[in-house]
Amino acid sequence: MNKAMPLLPDSASQFAPEIDRLMGAEIIFSVFFTTLIFLSIGVLALKYRRKSEEDAPPHIHGSLILELAWTLIPFAITLVFFVWGVHLYFRVYTPDPSAMEIFVTGKQWMWKIQHPEGPREINELHVPVGRPVKFTMISEDVIHSFFVPAFRVKNDVLPGRYTNFWVTPTQVGKYHLFCAEYCGTQHSGMIGTTYVMEQSDYEKWVSGGEESMTLRGEQLFSQYGCATCHLPDGKGRGPSLVGLFNSMVKLQTGAVVKADEAYIRESILNPRAKVVEKFQPVMPTFQGLISEEGLLQIIAYVKSLEKEEGGAQQ
Amino acid sequence: MSALTEPRHYTSELNYLNNGWTLKSWLLTKDHKRIAMLYLISITVFFALGGLFAAAVRLELLTPPGDLMDAETYNKMFTMHGVIMIFFFLIPSVPATLGNFLVPMMVGAKDLAFPRVNLLSWYLYVLGGIFAIYAAVQGGVDTGWTFYTPYSSTYSNTAVIVTAMGAFVAGFSSILTGLNFIVTVHKMRAPGLTWGRLPLFVWAHYATSLIQLLGTPVVAITLVLMMLERGLRIGFFDPALGGDPVLFQHLFWFYSHPAVYIMILPGMGVISEIVTCFSRKHVFGYPFIAGSSLAIAILGFFVWGHHMFVAGQSTYASMVFSLITFFVAAPSAVKVFNWTATMYKGSVSYATPMLYAMGFIGLFTIGGVTGVMLATTALDLHLHDTYFVVAHFHYVMVGGMVMAFMGGLHFWWPKMTGRMYHEIWARISAGLVFIGFNLTFFPQFILGYMGMPRRYHAYPEEFVVLNVMSTAGSSVLGVGYLLPAIYFIYSLYRGEQAPPNPFRAKGLEWETPSPPPTENFLTTPVVTEDAYAYAEKEVKALV
């Protein structure tokens, strides 16, 4: 990282140069109009400075043409920024389908990060260079915001709800990780380091022998007794969860919902909210019993059930 | 309104200030001018208090580690700075002091429509202020002035309810002032004072009052919900209680974005008066400036989501909020261009109020263009909640509104007190404010783009240079604000007597002695010309 007084932060994601470019364009626009105003004021103030108390300036009402010009021209230019910005903004929220996933849990005052392959870290984030990464984030308490200036992207981390964004890291190095949403006493201590690594280094790092999120999820699944009701063959008291993820679920009310992460999370914490058709609402709530990290692991497990026919992960 | 009888006969010595010397004659006054003075004194106290908290924040940020105070104290400092500056200084600054004093005079009325309500609004303000000070004495509050849930409703261990109560009560004071202005402007204009002849200061206050009336109840309810959740654990915002934390942000910004216009429109009104007087010119594009105030007041209610681009809001909602925000930027730009054009072919004086006005136009422009950057969805991904935002809103609030307030205070000081202040010292301090302000806040734009998050007690080493500049600038700024306090007070005792119209300005308030009599005008004024009729002869339009 730069040691002196740099004027641009490090740039380490595919969005960074694009956001810098848009910022550059808006800076040019801003400098132009600000200079125009400052110069006009300066020149007019000098040229028309009061020469005597008896000065009798003319009466000028205004000018429709000028009004239209200085309303519409800057406005039209800013609309370009609007479109440009929205285009980029939508891309940040449309993850590449091939993106690998990383799970972030924010908590007063630390970042807990889980990699599907197993490794868990606190206040450190390891990602491989050149591979799209999608972050799925949730908070255990108040609102936080996950911010890596070198990526030029941040997103709030909310309690009770998953939020996402994605980037492709482009530059190997060590970068700041900040919490950007004020979250209490040690807000400014809720910081860490992002390591963008060579792919091969990352592979080595990630296969450090820890058990995968899916495996942990499977353990929790039996530990909490889910397995007693949710048999893979669908003959238990609850529906089979095999192939559930991303499928369309028909509810008692007749509504059809997509079984995404948020749905699975809600089914565990608040089973009565959406009851599956043809089933009794007998599932107990696990609110307060399973940590957010545990929930992410169970979800990872449920997701894995869809890969193989018959849910034969066991 | 008791003054239906013949006005008393005045010697030129009898005015609103010497019409009774007892404390009671002040504390129970129904005279809008005295109430304006009461407000002026109270907001000055709060400005000083807020300034002390700012000084603590800036001192802590002089060095990267959090060494001057602990994190919790720091958080309380910036929170109380924000709460006091917003709710107890900036929102009442121009409307409750200059507006209170001048709106009735500018429309040629003897007082506001409801003088007792006006006094009540001051007492509500003071009551709210007592809550805020009580909260500070209780150990302070650390939620940030935005009170975001569930931190404020569940996790903070500080005096949240008392502080929110303070903001809540002060809100009613703001509603009452707005109501009073609206009725006054509708019902009490002097004969001949048509809507098209109203000074732009009055138009700006009219637009502001609409926002106060329509927006403030929403934030009041929001704060009540937050207090209920905190006090009685009724779930609205905390997911653990079945609530939605982002709902709070929607409700909060539904008021607080329009509220930023409460904090700038009255200042724009001040600038319109100053620029015309010190250019001796009719304002350029009167209908556009008046109309843009209303456009801002209305459009301002539909942009709140631009505070939530990264808060998990749907991307389509963000897109719409961003677009409307670009629309609301346009009428602000219109004003800047029109003020500048007003100087064209004028007779421009460099008197203190004009220096502040020119400062306002420049700094507000910077605040505006950086606002456009923040309104660009993709840029906000990076800029949101960094020092860039802190710089942006200080350029608008301090570079804009506080400059306008200072300019207006200098402009109408002779009218309000009957005394002239020391012009040289006033120009020096205007210069210090301008330099100090830019030195304090410009580096923060760069800090923000570099990635320094706001509300940080400690920060990484590489941000130190810019932070030192900022703290150095704030001490210059502090001197710039301290000087007026000294020469204004001095002027009360030693200042030259002010003539009725020292700046040869147009407007009804200048056609009565300085300081004005209690009834404002010796005879009811009749208006026969447009506002800003500085020139005798009409010439053809410019283009």
Ligand code: HEM
């Ligand atoms: C006079 C010199 C001033 C200085 C040096 C100053 C400094 C600061 C600083 C450093 C912060 C950021 C705190 C942080 O995020 O850690 C801040 C926040 C703020 N300032 Fe000022 N400020 C000044 C005047 C004002 C004025 C006049 C107003 C309004 C009228 C104002 C309104 C605010 C607000 C609303 C915040 C946000 C508080 C929060 O984050 O909760 N400031 N100020």
Ligand SMILES: [Cu+2]
């Ligand atoms: Cu935080």
Ligand SMILES: [Cu+2]
């Ligand atoms: Cu806003």
